[in-house]
Amino acid sequence: xxxxxxxxxxxxxxxxxxxxxxxxxxxxxxxxxxxxxxxxxxxxxxxxxxxxxxxxxxxxxxxxxxxxxxxxxxxxxxxxxxxxxxxxxxxxxxxxxxxxxxxxxxxxxxxxxxxxxxxxxxxxxxxxxxxxxxxxxxxxxxxxxxxxxxxxxxxxxxxxxxxxxxxxxxxxxxxxxxxxxxxxxxxxxxxxxxxxxxxxxxxxxxxxxxxxxxxxxxxxxxxxxxxxxxxxxxxxxxxxxxxxxxxxxxxxxxxxxxxxxxxxxxxxxxxxxxxxxxxxxxxxxxxxxxxxxxxxxxxxxxxxxxxxxxxxxxxxxxxxxxxxxxxxxxxxxxxxxxxxxxxxxxxxxxxxxxxxxxxxxxxxxxxxxxxxxxxxxxxxxxxxxxxxxxxxxxxxxxxxxxxxxxxxxxxxxxxxxxxxxxxxxxxxxxxxxxxxxxxxxxxxxxxxxxxxxxxxxxxxxxxxxxxxxxxxxxxxxxxxxxxxxxxxxxxxxxxxxxxxxxxxxx
Amino acid sequence: xxxxxxxxxxxxxxxxxxxxxxxxxxxxxxxxxxxxxxxxxxxxxxxxxxxxxxxxxxxxxxxxxxxxxxxxxxxxxxxxxxxxxxxxxxxxxxxxxxxxxxxxxxxxxxxxxxxxxxxxxxxxxxxxxxxxxxxxxxxxxxxxxxxxxxxxxxxxxxxxxxxxxxxxx
Numbered sequence: 001x002x003x004x005x006x007x008x009x010x011x012x013x014x015x016x017x018x019x020x021x022x023x024x025x026x027x028x029x030x031x032x033x034x035x036x037x038x039x040x041x042x043x044x045x046x047x048x049x050x051x052x053x054x055x056x057x058x059x060x061x062x063x064x065x066x067x068x069x070x071x072x073x074x075x076x077x078x079x080x081x082x083x084x085x086x087x088x089x090x091x092x093x094x095x096x097x098x099x100x101x102x103x104x105x106x107x108x109x110x111x112x113x114x115x116x117x118x119x120x121x122x123x124x125x126x127x128x129x130x131x132x133x134x135x136x137x138x139x140x141x142x143x144x145x146x147x148x149x150x151x152x153x154x155x156x157x158x159x160x161x162x163x164x165x166x167x168x169x170x171x172x173x174x175x176x177x178x179x180x181x182x183x184x185x186x187x188x189x190x191x192x193x194x195x196x197x198x199x200x201x202x203x204x205x206x207x208x209x210x211x212x213x214x215x216x217x218x219x220x221x222x223x224x225x226x227x228x229x230x231x232x233x234x235x236x237x238x239x240x241x242x243x244x245x246x247x248x249x250x251x252x253x254x255x256x257x258x259x260x261x262x263x264x265x266x267x268x269x270x271x272x273x274x275x276x277x278x279x280x281x282x283x284x285x286x287x288x289x290x291x292x293x294x295x296x297x298x299x300x301x302x303x304x305x306x307x308x309x310x311x312x313x314x315x316x317x318x319x320x321x322x323x324x325x326x327x328x329x330x331x332x333x334x335x336x337x338x339x340x341x342x343x344x345x346x347x348x349x350x351x352x353x354x355x356x357x358x359x360x361x362x363x364x365x366x367x368x369x370x371x372x373x374x375x376x377x378x379x380x381x382x383x384x385x386x387x388x389x390x391x392x393x394x395x396x397x398x399x400x401x402x403x404x405x406x407x408x409x410x411x412x413x414x415x416x417x418x419x420x421x422x423x424x425x426x427x428x429x430x431x432x433x434x435x436x437x438x439x440x441x442x443x444x445x446x447x448x449x450x451x452x453x454x455x456x457x458x459x460x461x462x463x464x465x466x467x468x469x470x471x472x473x474x475x476x477x478x479x480x481x482x483x484x485x486x487x488x489x490x491x492x493x494x495x496x497x498x499x500x501x502x503x504x505x506x
Numbered sequence: 507x508x509x510x511x512x513x514x515x516x517x518x519x520x521x522x523x524x525x526x527x528x529x530x531x532x533x534x535x536x537x538x539x540x541x542x543x544x545x546x547x548x549x550x551x552x553x554x555x556x557x558x559x560x561x562x563x564x565x566x567x568x569x570x571x572x573x574x575x576x577x578x579x580x581x582x583x584x585x586x587x588x589x590x591x592x593x594x595x596x597x598x599x600x601x602x603x604x605x606x607x608x609x610x611x612x613x614x615x616x617x618x619x620x621x622x623x624x625x626x627x628x629x630x631x632x633x634x635x636x637x638x639x640x641x642x643x644x645x646x647x648x649x650x651x652x653x654x655x656x657x658x659x660x661x662x663x664x665x666x667x668x669x670x671x672x673x674x675x
Contacts, residue, residue, distance in 0.1 A: 173559050174531045176552075177535060177553070177556050187545070187546055191553065192537060394636075398623070398646075402646055402650075406620065410662075415612070424599070474614060
């Protein structure tokens with residue numbers, strides 16, 4: 001089906017008519033996105049009895065609205081208490097939490113909401129227009145390129161997030177090794193499971209996320225009176241609607257940043273497995289690289305919130321592209337959606353756009369409508385949410401510990417996972433106190449199983465020859481970028497030191 | 507202090523703490539190598555490649571720390587991990603009480619368990635009056651019940667409160 005504005009406008013009108021499905025899905029999505037441990041995937045699994053009984057178009061609208069809203073919700077605790085609700089919001093902690101510490105939590109939340117909504121909105125519209133071409137990207141990237149993409153992503157995180165690149169790389173590699181725990185993909189032989197049956201499937205991500213971010217943050221917060229620094233407490237307690245307006249102005253000023261980082265998210269989202277956690281870091285790093293004030297990143301810079309949040313939401317439409325266009329889910333949430341669609345007898349793939357264009361394009365149009373509803377639902381709440389940063393740690397720490405440890409149970413429903421979260425909490429505390437960035441470790445754990453899958457696939461094709469990792473043009477270009485990303489900060493620091501030395505002698 | 511004077515113990519960077527996580531990394535990589543030594547190459551490829559890279563990076567860090575210590579600019583103190591000492595008992599209490607909660611949750615259920623955990627933690631951390639502690643614990647427990655049990659119907663352990671509410675409504 002070609003580009004037909006009339007047809008698409010009709011779809012937009014129809015989607016607005018489903019406001020009674022979209023609004024509850026958005027509210028639920030924002031809540032579960034903000035609770036570490038819950039995400040779109042496990043919520044949709046829990047709600048399968050509901051979505052399977054709904055008509056297919058309504059079920060799809062409900063699922064996509066909830067999915068988009070969870071990506072936005074994940075940024076809320078990332079800003080307020082340095083705990084990303086989802087892996088995709090991990091990069092938001094870098095500047096969002098620093099803004100909260102400076103008494104600018106409200107502005108940071110507004111930046112998060114506007115960039116999420118407009119990043120998601122723009123990329124959803126672009127997806128509708130460019131769907132047939134975008135679907136081709138998934139074919140270009142093979143196992144060799146995926147190995148390099150993942151190492152590149154991990155390196156970027158180490159370079160960007162950690163104050164010390166060497167420590168960042170150690171944390172990332174440690175995470176990657178932890179991610180390899182469990183049975184291997186070919187022979188199902190158990191490796192490094194410490195004798196626990198619960199680890200045969202690998203390290204579950206939710207307890208790792210909760211431990212590394214929430215429990216460790218609770219332990220670190222005990223040294224503080226409250227999230228906001230003492231000198232900024234007066235400003236934070238006087239926060240009012242003017243702060244929301246200020247956040248909107250900053251968002252408007254960074255509109256171009258929102259647009260292009262949203263597209264970074266869209267393209268990375270199309271590659272199966274890459275996901276929001278890598279996309280948001282790549283966007284953050286790119287934003288810092290092209291900034292005139294890169295030194296402000298990590299200190300509470302508005303652009304450091306805009307870039308990862310826009311990319312994080314650009315991913316939402318990206319992951320659905322391979323699902324709808326070639327029938328391959330781009331992520332775990334898309335896989336759950338596929339189950340519901342297949343239950344209703346929908347055959348996914350190129351023919352869907354010919355046989356059922358209302359459903360195929362309707363997914364992305366309903367995303368557009370969900371984002372429109374989202375901005376009006378969530379923006380006025382920023383002022384009240386920001387008050388969390390003024391709660392005393394003697395109250396906040398118990399709430400974080402109690403609520404998140406329960407979240408560790410939610411994904412697999414094993415009590416063992418609560419113990420695992422506690423163990424990761426201690427590991428995260430050690431990492432935070434000694435400046436080994438926990439984000440690099442978490443991303444290592446997230447991509448560990450996929451990294452192994454692609455690495456072993458590439459090595460099997462080459463009969464164990466490691467040279468295969470340097471056999472593709474695209475892969476070699478990415479290797480080049482990886483080396484550059486490691487060298488550039490070092491060269492920049494050296495040039496800066498040289499300039500300072502020349503100034504002092506001159 | 508004159509510019510040429512060597513740094514005193516208080517001025518030195520405490521880098522001993524920097525070696526704690528790498529030590530855990532070395533131990534884990536060693537255990538991983540042992541666990542895959544008899545497996546086919548496909549099953550140990552990741553462990554060997556990633557583990558070797560991890561050990562190489564750790565070796566670089568250890569060398570960097572030792573060079574700074576040898577130059578007199580740093581010490582092997584664990585200060586970043588043990589300071590400030592006044593909050594260490596609270597930290598241990600948070601870990602201990604959370605562990606106790608996990609042990610007891612099959613009998614207490616999620617609602618009563620969360621109520622007791624939140625209340626105990628707030629009391630230990632000195633969160634204020636009993637009224638405030640009871641109110642906050644009650645809100646946390648009620649929210650968890652509504653979200654996890656009533657709305658999402660998750661399989662979190664049910665205890666006396668959940669059974670009572672199920673029988674009532």
